[in-house]
Amino acid sequence: MPEPQHLKDHYQEARIFSHRMVVAILAIVLLLGVLLARLYNLQVVNFKNYVTQSDRNRVQVQALPPTRGLIFDRQGQLLANNRPSYTLTLIKEQINDLDMTLALLAELVELRPDELEGFHKRVGQRRRPFEEVPLSYRLTEDEIARIAVNEYRLPGVKVSAELVRDYPLNNMLAHSVGYVGRINDREVAKFDEEKYRRYSGTHTLGKIGLEKYYEDVLLGEVGYQYVETNARGRVLRVLERIEPQPGADLALFLDANVQKEAIEALGERRGAVVAIDVATGGVLAMASTPSYNPNLFVTGISYKDYNALNRSLDLPLFNRTIQGQYPPGSTLKPMLGLGALHHRAVDTRYRVRDPGYYQLEGEERFYRDWKKEGHGSRVDLRQAITESCDTYFYDMAYRLGIDSMHSFGSNFSLGERTGIDIPSERKGLWPSRQWKRSARGLAWYPGDSLNVGIGQGDVLTTPLQLATMMATLANRGKFIQPRLVQTIEGKKTEALVQQMYSVSDEHWDYIFSAMENVVHGVRGTAQSIRRGLKYKMAGKTGTAQVVGIAQGEEYDSEALRERQRDHALFVAFAPVEAPKIAIAVIVENGEKSSKAAKVARRVIDRYLAVEQQLQLRADQQASEKQRLGKQPS
């Protein structure tokens, strides 16, 4: 049965359609309104936010590391240089799969396990986002080429040229110039905002020596560049650039020739040499052997190398010149003798009978002279210094007393840091009544004074202190703070100068001539070095016991192992009539002080020869100038 047919009502359909059209138009208007509101919200209300975000997207700030100041010796020889080095760096944020990238890189360049280890450590550290993290240093030309060819497979991997610190003299100046090394976690943790900013382009800082002490002036001021980058981090153009300011150059008092002589003179022995320019307090040489190559530390030393250095019995990392604290032994005698003269504990006519020992009244104990049979029955101060008579100095110390000895010696930087311009200086020990009470809780005994009188007992000095003492002596009591740096960016450094209370010239002359006798006299303890000396040297030998010798025990050096032998010491200045150089030498376990004296002589010889050469050159230049000046007329 067919369904009833209904006729289409066209008018009705058009009417329905028109109604629906109205609804549709309303919907369109409404939705358009929504779109417009959205656009208004984005483009007008939040315009500034999005502009900022868009700029942050495209503009990146890159820090430009400043060039570190150079370090020269007094003749302009480079001691610390900056050398371009090609470093493989990774930007972690731009690498999808770090392990895969590292595996690929391992095929292209040689990656040592310790480099990988160091890299993983650095990646974990606090970093700025998009910072380049170094992976491998000192790429070869081949390696650079291989990476360039594979660049498309290595997003986020870059070869960057970086200036790396270089110490051309290697081992020679490790302890004084020091080295720079990678900034580590602990150092970053201590950075304040300002430091964080200053090091934003720099990966290294001075760790020891001058590099550390003068870090602030050597560093320079970081620069910036604002660069536009695309979404993949590629730099498209530089928008603005603030140039970095290079760090200040340092010129030292140190003379590389003299330094080299000192190191060669010490040779294979463990020891230290400090030579000071008497007039300025400038350090001419500062050697501590054995040494190490500071270049190893610049880009991160391997654990193997570090352990070898750190575990060596010879302590190559130890800066003996300022950290080594040795009993000065007899080297203190000239200074103490001067003190005794000054305080009138003795005079030049005073004589002591020396049976080879000294005894305090009412005491059993023998204070032995180094010479068993003694120095004779009429030892005066000159002979006591020349032959290093202990008995005389026991007696003298007893007469002088600890308080006078302490106060007089303090003028020569004993027991205090000299304040030299490298860090980690030790201050030694210059005993006093007060010190003993507070440190040991004991009263001062006369016997203690006797030990101090021959530079033993509790007395400890660094080689730098001894050299400073010599310089102060040579300057007749004017203490000039020793320092390494002569000029900073051409500007002269100033030394702290202190004049001790005046000791009469008569006393100075007497002590100087006694010291001259040590070297030039027939019976002088350092007479072995006098042959061929073209100038007058004032010196004093010393030996320092490493192991204490019990009462009554025989001293048998053969029985002692090499490392328990006495340290050999020698201090000197020259030329006597117009002192230019003061020096202190210690040869560890050198046993005979002449070993130290020989080193000192070589260094002084060398220094004076260099001085002569310089003088000659200066004279030539002056006469040349004069000649040229005269010619036209």
Added chain:
Amino acid sequence: MSGASDFQRRMPEASRDLRRPVSVLQRWHIDWPLLLGLVLITVYGLIVLYSASGQDLYYVKRQSVFFVIAYGAMFTVAQVRLHVFEYWAPWFYLAGIILLAMVLVMGVGAKGAQRWLSIGGFRFQPSEGLKLAVPIMIAAYLAKRLLPPRFSHIVISLALIGVPALLIMRQPDLGTSLLIAASGLLVLFFAGLRWRYIAGAVGILLASAWPIWMFVLHGYQRQRILTMFNPEADKLGAGWNIIQSKTAIGSGGIYGKGWLNGTQSHLNFLPESHTDFIIAVLAEEFGLLGVLALLSMYVLLIGRGLWIALTAQNTFSRLLAGSITFTFFIYIFVNIGMVSGLLPVVGVPLPLVSSGGTSIVTLMVGFGILMAIGTERRRVSIG
């Protein structure tokens, strides 16, 4: 003659109306407001495309070629009489379904989706054709029925809509699938689908939202929706596109950064800058004013389209014109909505501006149909 001239003298208006010479535009079935809007958008679009493609003339040339083809197609379609469409509707529809089935079997594609058919070296997207075939089919079907449609007609219409929609969803291409479904449903709506059915459907949709979310949507589709609501959660991943496009639009401000000066697009921060996200380039370089200019051109097209629909001569024409026009608006709304972060990213190009050949041809054919409908009346009155 004299009587006639008398009449003319007395009623000049009437005479002019009757004797108005048929203009060239009318003769060739060209609707000039539509043409004006289209030409404006074409030119504007090419200017933006030049910048969006990184000043690559290749894209502009390619797009121009497509436009030439598309305008040709539009003019051709405008000449076709409407009852021809009505008559052929089932065959268009059937052909479209067959092609869609072929896509699923032997289609080619990119990014894990099969959307293209490659026959004899010629690559095309059958789903594009269905954007027109579906509304024509539904309009032809309903025009023969009593309106408002009865329940059985609604069910059949829904089936006709559902088959291609599901096939396209399988490709998978959720965006196109939903838009094609919308174009068919719009016909139903204009045909007077009762409000109670609409309300019921909306109710069912809301109720089934959870199961659809769990079992129907693909992981990447869910991700897109999630990312839309919180783009900051995954800045370098799924949220990147939306963050970058919002930044591009927002940083354009009112006046824009100037042509070729958009940093977001030129430095490659903006994804798909010459295709789906091209509005972000326009907004960045020409600012809010530039967007308003484009929107007013669109409004001109839509307004004219709606006018044509309202004044169309029969039900089929009305339904078809209404659906084509409104679908066109939906494209615009969905695209700008998604690029500005209002809607999930579903891969809908900005009509007539985004680079891409098939979509432009389809759209222009749609406008050809609108022109055919718009000029139909006069043919009847003159004929």
